[in-house]
Amino acid sequence: MKPEKYFFAGLALIVFASGCSTLPRPGQPEARRGDEIVAAGHFFHIGTPVVLWLDPGGYDAYRVERRFGPIEKSDWDTSHAEVKTLKTPNRYGQRLAMLTPAETERVRGGGWDLPLLRRVVDQFVLHFDNCGTSRTCFQVLQDDRDLSVHFMLDLDGTIYQTLDLKERAWQATISNDRSVGVEIANIGGFPVNKKNPLAQWYKTGTNGVTTVTLPARFGDGGIHTKNFTAHPARPQPVRGVIQGEELEQYDYTPEQYAALTRLTATLCKIFPKIQCRYPVDAQGKLIPHKLAEADLKNYSGVLGHYHIQTNKTDPGPAFDWDRVVGGARKLLGENPPGLSAHRQRAAVGR
Numbered sequence: 387m388k389p390e391k392y393f394f395a396g397l398a399l400i401v402f403a404s405g406c407s408t409l410p411r412p413g414q415p416e417a418r419r420g421d422e423i424v425a426a427g428h429f430f431h432i433g434t435p436v437v438l439w440l441d442p443g444g445y446d447a448y449r450v451e452r453r454f455g456p457i458e459k460s461d462w463d464t465s466h467a468e469v470k471t472l473k474t475p476n477r478y479g480q481r482l483a484m485l486t487p488a489e490t491e492r493v494r495g496g497g498w499d500l501p502l503l504r505r506v507v508d509q510f511v512l513h514f515d516n517c518g519t520s521r522t523c524f525q526v527l528q529d530d531r532d533l534s535v536h537f538m539l540d541l542d543g544t545i546y547q548t549l550d551l552k553e554r555a556w557q558a559t560i561s562n563d564r565s566v567g568v569e570i571a572n573i574g575g576f577p578v579n580k581k582n583p584l585a586q587w588y589k590t591g592t593n594g595v596t597t598v599t600l601p602a603r604f605g606d607g608g609i610h611t612k613n614f615t616a617h618p619a620r621p622q623p624v625r626g627v628i629q630g631e632e633l634e635q636y637d638y639t640p641e642q643y644a645a646l647t648r649l650t651a652t653l654c655k656i657f658p659k660i661q662c663r664y665p666v667d668a669q670g671k672l673i674p675h676k677l678a679e680a681d682l683k684n685y686s687g688v689l690g691h692y693h694i695q696t697n698k699t700d701p702g703p704a705f706d707w708d709r710v711v712g713g714a715r716k717l718l719g720e721n722p723p724g725l726s727a728h729r730q731r732a733a734v735g736r
Contacts, residue, residue: 447548450475483563498552508659508686509565521608537568542611543641575635575702626703647713
């Protein structure tokens with residue numbers, strides 16, 4: 387063999403051996419950091435704790451069984467017989483409204499790709515769960531009602547994902563096909579000067595510090611962070627008008643705000659059609675009621691449940707939109723929401 391042939395043969399052997407050394411060994415586990423969310427089978431880091439439906443302690447909306455109560459009575463037939471509000475074993479569906487017949491046929495078995503999902507999803511819907519904890523929220527959705535949501539955000543800032551984002555969760559009626567939803571643990575907002583459960587859930591000490599106090603029937607609430615004590619970001623109830631009615635609500639926890647800010651930024655990055663903004667009027671102020679049908683149809687971004695339905699008030703008057711959306715825009719390197727081009731330039735100049 388000529389010298390140059392030895393050279394090329396040796397080079398090929400080196401390249402082949404090098405390539406093989408980069409391949410994982412069969413059965414080698416893939417490490418995760420515990421901050422991943424899932425969209426069309428892809429994992430995305432968000433920088434804050436996430437418990438998936440795949441993980442121990444997760445909440446799996448793909449199951450047809452009830453999650454709580456005796457396991458021998460959790461099957462669908464027994465559940466359907468005992469809980470009259472359960473009409474179907476499925477708590478979710480497929481995002482088919484904006485697909486062609488060929489695309490529908492391609493994804494009907496679950497085979498979504500990320501580019502197609504990005505074309506469809508353009509809204510991120512915020513809810514308070516009216517349950518107080520994510521464990522109770524999942525119990526209501528899964529065991530008592532034919533509902534689901536992609537994410538739940540507990541008092542300690544732990545995010546639970548119950549479905550791949552390719553799924554059509556049943557959480558926001560006419561926006562389900564195009565949206566991702568999150569249920570934030572908070573007992574909710576209530577009409578001023580009417581009976582409400584706020585006193586059962588919040589206690590303010592002589593030092594002025596307000597603490598979330600779960601009623602005894604909730605036990606430890608299923609909070610992922612052991613011995614966690616939750617405090618609303620503001621110690622007193624916040625009042626505001628939603629859907630034309632004055633409501634009062636205790637604020638969300640700082641841990642919830644921090645986690646939601648990262649989740650919002652991540653979703654706006656994964657789905658470019660979700661603009662990092664919230665609905666505002668001509669003066670740049672938050673719209674506190676349902677959007678007009680044409681405006682909702684044309685809206686792409688972050689919004690509340692009350693922007694979609696007149697019978698909803700979540701995420702309530704206490705929710706700090708600028709804290710979340712402004713923080714997400716900062717993480718993304720964008721200008722704060724609601725600023726005009728002139729004010730944006732002025733802000734940059736400062």
